[in-house]
Amino acid sequence: MMALRxxxxxxxHVCRPILQPRxxxxxxxxxxxxxSTGHVDVSLDExxxxxxxxxxxxxxxSLNLDMLTELxxxxxxxxxxxxxxxxxxxxxxxxxxxxxxxxxxxxxxERGRLAEFWRALQNFWMKLYASPLAPAAAINGHSPAGxxxxxxxxxxxxxxxxxxxxxxxxxxxxxxxxxxxxxTMRNVISQRHCEKSLQLGTMYTSADALKIGLVxxxxxxxxxxxxxxQELLNWLKVPGYARQLTKEQMxxxxxxxxxxxxxxxxxxxxxxxxxxxIQKGLGRYLESLKKPKK
Amino acid sequence: MMALRxxxxxxxHVCRPILQPRxxxxxxxxxxxxxSTGHVDVSLDExxxxxxxxxxxxxxxSLNLDMLTELxxxxxxxxxxxxxxxxxxxxxxxxxxxxxxxxxxxxxxERGRLAEFWRALQNFWMKLYASPLAPAAAINGHSPAGxxxxxxxxxxxxxxxxxxxxxxxxxxxxxxxxxxxxxTMRNVISQRHCEKSLQLGTMYTSADALKIGLVxxxxxxxxxxxxxxQELLNWLKVPGYARQLTKEQMxxxxxxxxxxxxxxxxxxxxxxxxxxxIQKGLGRYLESLKKPKK
Amino acid sequence: MMALRxxxxxxxHVCRPILQPRxxxxxxxxxxxxxSTGHVDVSLDExxxxxxxxxxxxxxxSLNLDMLTELxxxxxxxxxxxxxxxxxxxxxxxxxxxxxxxxxxxxxxERGRLAEFWRALQNFWMKLYASPLAPAAAINGHSPAGxxxxxxxxxxxxxxxxxxxxxxxxxxxxxxxxxxxxxTMRNVISQRHCEKSLQLGTMYTSADALKIGLVxxxxxxxxxxxxxxQELLNWLKVPGYARQLTKEQMxxxxxxxxxxxxxxxxxxxxxxxxxxxIQKGLGRYLESLKKPKK
Numbered sequence: 001m002m003a004l005r006x007x008x009x010x011x012x013h014v015c016r017p018i019l020q021p022r023x024x025x026x027x028x029x030x031x032x033x034x035x036s037t038g039h040v041d042v043s044l045d046e047x048x049x050x051x052x053x054x055x056x057x058x059x060x061x062s063l064n065l066d067m068l069t070e071l072x073x074x075x076x077x078x079x080x081x082x083x084x085x086x087x088x089x090x091x092x093x094x095x096x097x098x099x100x101x102x103x104x105x106x107x108x109x110e111r112g113r114l115a116e117f118w119r120a121l122q123n124f125w126m127k128l129y130a131s132p133l134a135p136a137a138a139i140n141g142h143s144p145a146g147x148x149x150x151x152x153x154x155x156x157x158x159x160x161x162x163x164x165x166x167x168x169x170x171x172x173x174x175x176x177x178x179x180x181x182x183x184t185m186r187n188v189i190s191q192r193h194c195e196k197s198l199q200l201g202t203m204y205t206s207a208d209a210l211k212i213g214l215v216x217x218x219x220x221x222x223x224x225x226x227x228x229x230q231e232l233l234n235w236l237k238v239p240g241y242a243r244q245l246t247k248e249q250m251x252x253x254x255x256x257x258x259x260x261x262x263x264x265x266x267x268x269x270x271x272x273x274x275x276x277x278i279q280k281g282l283g284r285y286l287e288s289l290k291k292p293k294k
Numbered sequence: 295m296m297a298l299r300x301x302x303x304x305x306x307h308v309c310r311p312i313l314q315p316r317x318x319x320x321x322x323x324x325x326x327x328x329x330s331t332g333h334v335d336v337s338l339d340e341x342x343x344x345x346x347x348x349x350x351x352x353x354x355x356s357l358n359l360d361m362l363t364e365l366x367x368x369x370x371x372x373x374x375x376x377x378x379x380x381x382x383x384x385x386x387x388x389x390x391x392x393x394x395x396x397x398x399x400x401x402x403x404e405r406g407r408l409a410e411f412w413r414a415l416q417n418f419w420m421k422l423y424a425s426p427l428a429p430a431a432a433i434n435g436h437s438p439a440g441x442x443x444x445x446x447x448x449x450x451x452x453x454x455x456x457x458x459x460x461x462x463x464x465x466x467x468x469x470x471x472x473x474x475x476x477x478t479m480r481n482v483i484s485q486r487h488c489e490k491s492l493q494l495g496t497m498y499t500s501a502d503a504l505k506i507g508l509v510x511x512x513x514x515x516x517x518x519x520x521x522x523x524q525e526l527l528n529w530l531k532v533p534g535y536a537r538q539l540t541k542e543q544m545x546x547x548x549x550x551x552x553x554x555x556x557x558x559x560x561x562x563x564x565x566x567x568x569x570x571x572i573q574k575g576l577g578r579y580l581e582s583l584k585k586p587k588k
Numbered sequence: 589m590m591a592l593r594x595x596x597x598x599x600x601h602v603c604r605p606i607l608q609p610r611x612x613x614x615x616x617x618x619x620x621x622x623x624s625t626g627h628v629d630v631s632l633d634e635x636x637x638x639x640x641x642x643x644x645x646x647x648x649x650s651l652n653l654d655m656l657t658e659l660x661x662x663x664x665x666x667x668x669x670x671x672x673x674x675x676x677x678x679x680x681x682x683x684x685x686x687x688x689x690x691x692x693x694x695x696x697x698e699r700g701r702l703a704e705f706w707r708a709l710q711n712f713w714m715k716l717y718a719s720p721l722a723p724a725a726a727i728n729g730h731s732p733a734g735x736x737x738x739x740x741x742x743x744x745x746x747x748x749x750x751x752x753x754x755x756x757x758x759x760x761x762x763x764x765x766x767x768x769x770x771x772t773m774r775n776v777i778s779q780r781h782c783e784k785s786l787q788l789g790t791m792y793t794s795a796d797a798l799k800i801g802l803v804x805x806x807x808x809x810x811x812x813x814x815x816x817x818q819e820l821l822n823w824l825k826v827p828g829y830a831r832q833l834t835k836e837q838m839x840x841x842x843x844x845x846x847x848x849x850x851x852x853x854x855x856x857x858x859x860x861x862x863x864x865x866i867q868k869g870l871g872r873y874l875e876s877l878k879k880p881k882k
Binding site: 428449450480481482483484507510528529532533535536537539540541543544545 | 760761762763767778780783784786788869
Binding site: 134186187188238241249 | 466
């Protein structure tokens with residue numbers, strides 16, 4: 001009870017800076033129909049009520065604090081916009097959906113900033129996972145780690161059939177995916193595939209991802225957004241109130257697992273990440289990125 | 295603790311009228327071997343110990359309060375009959391297994407009646423889901439909503455390979471399947487298929503139902519009962535005591551989830567259904583049924 | 589809280605006799621590189637860090653108290669040996685991985701011995717299920733009941749494609765698999781396959797086991813150990829700390845379910861097994877084993 005109240009208080013606490021204009025200039029709702037902050041482009045088709053959100057942060061749509069904040073605000077605005085009923089999330093950067101968490105937030109961070117970053121990720125996930133907009137992921141490129149988490153949190157996943165991969169590969173960086181990453185994956189694929197792929201950090205090809213149910217369908221590389229849009233049209237035919245309550249009923253326990261221990265999860269993650277051995281591992285990984293690939 | 299005791303008390307309270315003779319004339323157990331109340335025909339093969347229960351309520355075996363009561367009593371009698379070890383549930387009405395809950399119980403109902411109806415459904419489900427008779431569903435026709443719930447609550451499902459569909463399509467009527475429908479489905483198919491099909495109200499063809507595990511096998515339309523009977527013969531070869539305890543161990547937590555909050559679930563359902571918007575939706579649906587199909 | 593403390597206390601209590609030398613002669617860690625107690629052969633490849641543990645208790649690697657104790661100690665020694673990073677578990681007996689629990693421990697047992705036996709099984713399972721050595725099962729023969737439990741508790745399962753079977757067939761002996769057998773199986777295959785196979789005591793062919801995910805791959809009969817070893821090499825490429833914490837996070841709740849009620853589980857099992865009807869059933873089964881098979 002106390003824990004829950006504290007979690008709620010700290011959620012409010014965190015949401016305040018997110019909603020402040022320094023990240024997102026105040027604009028009228030009308031402007032949402034075509035808006036951009038440079039990293040997040042949003043267009044809304046008022047006929048269908050479907051918005052397309054394109055991540056546009058080169059080179060790999062990495063999720064740093066600013067990007068997470070922009071994404072959260074964009075989602076928040078769309079959910080408050082009564083012209084918007086559905087959402088497709090995709091990438092404007094070729095060959096990459098999102099590379100996941102920005103490793104520069106994780107390597108040699110300031111403790112307070114790292115905590116703020118992690119809370120922003122938690123808040124974005126809780127919002128996306130429970131979104132009434134039936135988000136569909138148009139996965140038009142690689143989607144490791146946080147990119148995979150984002151895709152798994154949607155209601156539908158269509159992936160480009162090209163030479164792309166998707167998965168939670170945290171262990172390969174010496175990191176442990178937190179429990180709510182695991183919960184999210186377990187609600188998409190089987191417990192067995194979770195156990196194996198999380199330990200091994202498996203990156204699945206699109207074909208394998210389809211086979212184990214990590215994505216729902218494959219289309220050619222240029223058709224992901226249109227396929228997601230077509231799928232969403234079916235979802236939007238269902239009475240929205242009943243569909244949203246049904247989703248809430250199924251996903252609420254998963255969201256509440258994190259909401260009830262949000263502070264503790266931040267503390268766990270920050271303490272873990274600041275360990276010397278983990279930081280050294282990240283350092284080696286960053287070094288390896290600088291070397292030319294064979 | 296209080297909640298559990300209250301749930302138990304109200305269960306007793308509800309069971310009393312069900313067991314009164316107004317729904318089912320008192321008859322000797324011997325007569326069960328071939329019995330009917332007009333809507334539920336039961337025949338028992340004393341050699342194998344397998345009973346066949348045929349729902350016979352034209353036009354679509356809809357589940358109203360009387361039908362649920364008859365089904366509960368029939369199940370209760372068979373479970374008390376020491377000549378009976380197994381049960382096949384099927385339909386005597388061509389092309390339909392059961393259309394599920396009678397919409398006439400849901401549309402413009404009297405509040406007390408609606409609560410009684412819902413409690414009867416809860417009680418029937420709890421009894422069927424935990425039945426020691428290893429019920430097998432011979433799904434010889436369409437099986438939406440409550441019909442699908444009934445099939446999923448059995449231990450085995452064989453479906454006619456003809457042009458029939460099965461699924462929980464509540465959202466299409468603007469209704470939300472309660473948590474124990476979801477629990478039942480999640481114990482049959484994957485969490486992912488639950489999430490998607492419950493939101494979309496998906497009705498699966500028999501072929502798709504087989505593919506995702508919603509049914510166990512397909513046979514030609516006229517062979518479902520015999521196929522279910524043959525399957526049951528295998529189940530009855532297993533020492534009954536061990537099989538039943540194994541089932542109880544696996545299904546008890548699911549039944550107890552409802553038992554512990556039965557009153558609250560009734561209150562939730564009744565309040566939800568009596569909303570103006572829900573009633574208007576049902577009204578529109580009933581109107582649409584009257585129009586000739588294109 | 590009290591229950592947990594009591595469980596921990598009794599675990600210590602039980603571990604003491606296990607670690608006493610009557611079961612396993614004291615030897616230096618150096619000797620582990622090639623060690624045997626007659627029933628458990630262990631060899632360690634110091635280059636790869638992979639140990640091969642071969643069960644060698646003719647005729648069927650049945651798990652009696654001594655065998656469970658030897659297995660637990662062998663596992664304990666390997667986990668303490670910093671030269672060892674991975675483990676393959678297999679059988680030195682042709683055509684059988686392990687027949688599971690020794691029925692002679694179950695038939696007409698002395699109550700105290702039966703309790704000690706059951707606790708040894710619990711302790712072995714908790715150790716194996718949570719082992720940081722990423723155990724891989726090379727299932728080179730039949731693997732019913734406790735043999736299947738052991739295989740399912742590993743992180744990877746490769747099975748001989750020959751004419752062998754695997755499954756939890758307890759009900760066929762009139763016995764009920766305890767909840768932690770069920771938990772273990774549910775973390776490998778679907779809830780639906782658990783429900784059905786546990787009630788029916790299904791023994792799957794290797795091909796069917798692969799199809800439902802009970803094993804991960806099939807190879808020719810003589811290649812299981814090498815295939816398991818090759819697979820393990822991949823697992824050992826992952827940073828060990830992150831892999832082990834990831835495993836712990838996923839499997840800890842399952843282990844804790846038993847740890848929190850270990851005494852009660854023993855009491856349940858002992859009381860159940862000492863029932864006249866269960867003992868008579870086991871007696872009939874033992875008689876049937878003596879008769880020549882048709």
